[in-house]
Amino acid sequence: MSSLKIGIAGLGTVGAATAAVIEENASVIARRTGRTLEVVAVSARERRKDRGIPLDRYRWYENAAELAVDPEIDLVCELIGGSDGVALEVVRTALAAGKHVVTANKALLAHQGATLAGLAEQQGVSLAFEAAVAGGIPIVKALREGLAANRIRRITGILNGTSNYILTTMRETGRDFASVLAEAQEKGYAEADPSFDVDGVDAAHKLCLLASLAYGCLPRFDAMRPEGIRGIKPVDIAFAGQLGFRIKLLGSARLTEAGLVLRMHPAMVPLSAPIAAVEGVFNGITVEGDRVGVAVFEGRGAGAGPTASAVVADIIDIARGLRLPTFGVPASELADRPMAPVEDLIGSYYLRLEVVDRPGVLADVAAVLRDQHVSIESLIQRGRDPEQPVTLVITTHDATEGAMSRALATIAGLPVVLEAPTMIRIEQA
Ligand code: NDP
Ligand code: HSE
Numbered sequence: 001m002s003s004l005k006i007g008i009a010g011l012g013t014v015g016a017a018t019a020a021v022i023e024e025n026a027s028v029i030a031r032r033t034g035r036t037l038e039v040v041a042v043s044a045r046e047r048r049k050d051r052g053i054p055l056d057r058y059r060w061y062e063n064a065a066e067l068a069v070d071p072e073i074d075l076v077c078e079l080i081g082g083s084d085g086v087a088l089e090v091v092r093t094a095l096a097a098g099k100h101v102v103t104a105n106k107a108l109l110a111h112q113g114a115t116l117a118g119l120a121e122q123q124g125v126s127l128a129f130e131a132a133v134a135g136g137i138p139i140v141k142a143l144r145e146g147l148a149a150n151r152i153r154r155i156t157g158i159l160n161g162t163s164n165y166i167l168t169t170m171r172e173t174g175r176d177f178a179s180v181l182a183e184a185q186e187k188g189y190a191e192a193d194p195s196f197d198v199d200g201v202d203a204a205h206k207l208c209l210l211a212s213l214a215y216g217c218l219p220r221f222d223a224m225r226p227e228g229i230r231g232i233k234p235v236d237i238a239f240a241g242q243l244g245f246r247i248k249l250l251g252s253a254r255l256t257e258a259g260l261v262l263r264m265h266p267a268m269v270p271l272s273a274p275i276a277a278v279e280g281v282f283n284g285i286t287v288e289g290d291r292v293g294v295a296v297f298e299g300r301g302a303g304a305g306p307t308a309s310a311v312v313a314d315i316i317d318i319a320r321g322l323r324l325p326t327f328g329v330p331a332s333e334l335a336d337r338p339m340a341p342v343e344d345l346i347g348s349y350y351l352r353l354e355v356v357d358r359p360g361v362l363a364d365v366a367a368v369l370r371d372q373h374v375s376i377e378s379l380i381q382r383g384r385d386p387e388q389p390v391t392l393v394i395t396t397h398d399a400t401e402g403a404m405s406r407a408l409a410t411i412a413g414l415p416v417v418l419e420a421p422t423m424i425r426i427e428q429a
């Protein structure tokens with residue numbers, strides 16, 4: 001049985017788990033692949049760190065770029081992370097040396113994916129990234145292969161395990177954002193820079209990769225304006241429940257006549273939507289295709305085992321001889337699609353205002369919404385104490401983003417409004 005020789009650059013949460021899966025599931029993988037997978041070399045920063053795997057059987061490289069040109073290696077796993085620096089150097093060097101590359105690095109691909117995919121094609125090797133999107137869920141394979149016959153109407157998804165874990169735990173325990181984030185970091189879900197998780201950047205990286213697969217276009221992360229979950233308060237989570245919603249960090253991608261729509265922001269999702277039930281570190285993705293209808297994918301979106309499962313699935317594809325363009329179409333044919341203007345997008349909204357409790361306040365707020373043609377769908381105001389601020393919760397009918405943001409700017413400036421308004425979009429996910 002021939003063997004595929006592998007070098008692993010990066011031995012953290014994902015890298016160490018990848019080496020472990022290859023070792024521990026060797027017999028089942030060999031039976032399915034008809035080849036053996038053999039890790040021959042590794043690289044990380046600190047040689048003496050205990051990684052829970054025996055390192056003495058592998059060649060050790062201080063410099064990961066040197067591992068990338070090791071003549072014995074057929075395939076390099078880049079599991080270091082980061083959109084440039086050493087990760088970029090390792091991937092570029094390995095591809096240029098004619099080696100296949102498997103990576104879990106969505107930041108790198110969101111920024112450099114088209115160029116690297118072009119280099120892989122020139123060199124006749126694979127650049128695969130199943131683990132980069134939604135951890136253990138095979139959504140890349142689903143879009144590139146299983147759903148390849150469809151025109152994709154819409155992709156909606158929870159694509160960051162850390163922020164979903166935080167929102168779920170805040171709702172279940174009433175604990176604050178900071179303490180739940182620390183717990184997610186301890187569990188190995190969070191990125192090296194956790195602001196990527198909670199500010200929607202990591203999920204936006206993933207969404208733009210899914211959009212490239214679905215719409216055959218260049219990754220357009222540069223054109224996205226992700227919003228994260230730092231501003232979500234327990235009070236909003238509680239109101240969402242009362243109104244029949246759950247708050248999720250939601251991504252959505254569509255191709256419209258006005259251009260590509262790529263959104264990443266917290267959203268109120270109806271409790272009846274499949275995605276509302278996706279909790280904890282789980283990710284969930286709904287794909288609507290013109291032939292398949294709606295297909296729902298759910299699974300662990302982060303963590304050692306699920307991510308290593310996806311890394312090794314790509315390695316197995318390559319060992320089997322499967323060669324597909326990174327984004328499903330040749331890199332030279334990836335379209336540079338324009339983005340649809342955000343201010344024209346239509347949706348409905350949840351607003352929470354802390355206001356002075358006195359006659360006419362409601363009329364002032366309603367007048368601003370009226371002037372922007374934003375129609376109120378429901379309104380909650382409870383309590384009566386002229387000495388205390390009162391919470392006003394409004395949901396709206398459909399309005400454009402432009403109208404809503406103009407209304408918000410005016411409302412924020414009203415003397416009776418005591419703190420910055422909270423706005424959360426309502427999505428029929
Ligand atoms: P970690 O921070 O746990 O591991 C990073 C590894 O890279 C460490 O072993 C580190 O070495 C090594 N490293 C850092 N700099 C260098 C360098 N200059 N040369 C060689 N090695 C270096 O990250 P994760 O395992 O969590 O993430 C790896 C990749 O997987 C990232 O792209 C991430 O986005 C992606 N990913 C992670 C998921 C997760 O759940 N954690 C899920 C899906 C994707 P040392 O250990 O010595 O410090
Ligand atoms: N930090 C990421 C998450 C890891 O929480 O989803 C998976 O990409």
